[in-house]
Amino acid sequence: MSIGLVILRKELMRIVRDRRALALSLFIPFFLMLVIGAVFTTATSGGGMTTVNVPVYVADQGAVGQQILAAMQHTPSLVVEMKSSAADVRTLVENGDRSAAVIIPAGVSDAVAQGKQADITVLTTPSNRDFRALAVTGIMGDIIQNFATSQIAGQVAVDAVKNSGATADPNAVARQASQQAAQLSQKPPLSLQTQTAKQNQSDNNYDQVVPGYALMFALFAVGAGAGTILDEKEAGTWKRLLVAPISRWALLGGKLGAQFVRAFVQIALLFLVSKLFFHIDLGSVPAIILLIVVTAFATTALGMLLVSVVKTRDQLQPVTTLVVLTFSALGGSWFPLFLMPTWVQQVSKVTLTSWAMTGFNNLMIFGKGFTAVLPSILALVVYGAVCFLLAIRFFRFQEAT
Numbered sequence: 001m002s003i004g005l006v007i008l009r010k011e012l013m014r015i016v017r018d019r020r021a022l023a024l025s026l027f028i029p030f031f032l033m034l035v036i037g038a039v040f041t042t043a044t045s046g047g048g049m050t051t052v053n054v055p056v057y058v059a060d061q062g063a064v065g066q067q068i069l070a071a072m073q074h075t076p077s078l079v080v081e082m083k084s085s086a087a088d089v090r091t092l093v094e095n096g097d098r099s100a101a102v103i104i105p106a107g108v109s110d111a112v113a114q115g116k117q118a119d120i121t122v123l124t125t126p127s128n129r130d131f132r133a134l135a136v137t138g139i140m141g142d143i144i145q146n147f148a149t150s151q152i153a154g155q156v157a158v159d160a161v162k163n164s165g166a167t168a169d170p171n172a173v174a175r176q177a178s179q180q181a182a183q184l185s186q187k188p189p190l191s192l193q194t195q196t197a198k199q200n201q202s203d204n205n206y207d208q209v210v211p212g213y214a215l216m217f218a219l220f221a222v223g224a225g226a227g228t229i230l231d232e233k234e235a236g237t238w239k240r241l242l243v244a245p246i247s248r249w250a251l252l253g254g255k256l257g258a259q260f261v262r263a264f265v266q267i268a269l270l271f272l273v274s275k276l277f278f279h280i281d282l283g284s285v286p287a288i289i290l291l292i293v294v295t296a297f298a299t300t301a302l303g304m305l306l307v308s309v310v311k312t313r314d315q316l317q318p319v320t321t322l323v324v325l326t327f328s329a330l331g332g333s334w335f336p337l338f339l340m341p342t343w344v345q346q347v348s349k350v351t352l353t354s355w356a357m358t359g360f361n362n363l364m365i366f367g368k369g370f371t372a373v374l375p376s377i378l379a380l381v382v383y384g385a386v387c388f389l390l391a392i393r394f395f396r397f398q399e400a401t
Contacts, residue, residue: 051342052132053079055089055101062109064147064190068120069104071143078139093123093197096366100124100136112189119193120144131339141192148188206278211360212333214270215295215353216324218263222303223320225259230313256304263296283363287370291359294380298352301387308394332357336365355379 056072058065073080081098083089089101103121111118122140124133271292274280282288306323310316328334330344331353337345338361348354359376362368 051077051079052100052136053081053098054136055081055083055092055098056104057083057086057089058104059106060104060108064109064112064118065104067147068143071146072102075139077135090123090197093125096125096368099132102136102140117189117191119191121193121195123195123197125197137194144190144192147190204278204280206274206280207364208336208361210270210274210278210280211357211364212328214267215356216328216333218267218296218299219302219324219327220320221266222259222263222299223306223316223324225262226303226307227313227316229255229307230316256300259303260296260300263299264292267292267296281364281367283367284370287373288363290377291356291363291373294377294384295356298380298384298387301384301391302352304391305387308391327351327353330354336361352380352383355383
């Protein structure tokens with residue numbers, strides 16, 4: 001029993017002695033709760049909710065068309081983008097560049113003035129997971145309903161004046177309003193017509209889930225693999241490797257090359273298996289292969305950087321957890337980045353996960369081609385290069401003390 005207590009005391013002293021690892025183990029859970037809680041609180045409550053860019057074509061130059069446009073422009077969650085033709089707004093939705101568009105056709109004002117019903121068209125993506133399209137549809141429904149209500153109120157007032165002059169009976173006006181409201185509800189002055197744009201957009205949930213979790217676990221795996229360097233330093237074997245007749249950089253390059261191959265194979269296999277079992281849409285095969293390659297490169301570089309800035313394995317584990325979970329929450333691994341609050345989309349650009357998931361989303365969800373993912377590919381190459389340069393600057397070949 002006394003031997004057990006001695007070992008217990010020794011291990012506790014070892015934990016307390018590494019103050020940095022101890023502080024990280026206490027700070028990181030709180031930090032992650034703060035970040036992830038803030039992300040999902042704003043996402044679900046609407047605080048900081050992202051605005052939706054909506055292309056709009058207004059062919060009707062009468063009062064009704066301008067009223068609908070003005071109501072859209074005064075809606076805080078909508079950013080109205082005026083277009084010169086219906087084909088322009090349709091193309092934006094069909095290509096996946098916008099989730100929804102609005103067309104106000106010619107003759108709307110004349111139809112309403114003649115007591116006829118007029119249609120306002122909302123073009124949406126086929127995905128039922130794109131809440132931006134649902135939001136635009138809901139907002140346009142509210143705008144049209146408010147317009148109908150104001151039409152009823154105005155018509156009732158006009159009829160009351162015509163029928164009763166200045167001595168209008170309030171009860172009679174109320175009855176008249178009720179009757180007209182019932183009539184207009186059967187045939188409102190404006191109706192909302194929703195059309196699904198014909199474009200290659202996926203509605204398979206796994207097209208978001210597979211790349212998100214493949215990337216998250218690749219980051220964990222590379223961090224753990226790169227940590228073997230710290231294990232060898234602490235065990236003393238790293239020093240023996242350094243005195244061997246091989247270049248230091250060849251030694252380090254071989255170890256990092258193995259981590260790159262590991263990351264690439266892990267991500268690629270998860271995609272292949274998911275293609276068979278979950279029928280995910282890979283889009284352009286050359287583009288997705290290149291995207292996986294540069295993602296593995298950036299992931300490996302980040303793992304090397306983590307090993308370069310920490311001294312012990314006990315420090316690496318909480319740091320890796322902090323980086324991976326923060327990158328996953330902010331970068332779109334758990335939830336589509338294009339549906340996240342605006343501040344998250346801006347902050348996420350410091351993570352490699354954001355650039356990778358943007359590329360995967362464009363290929364797999366929006367059905368875009370090779371050129372659409374080039375910005376993500378270039379960004380990941382730059383990201384990896386910067387991480388490697390920083391890692392080389394801070395990496396210590398000597399044993400950990």
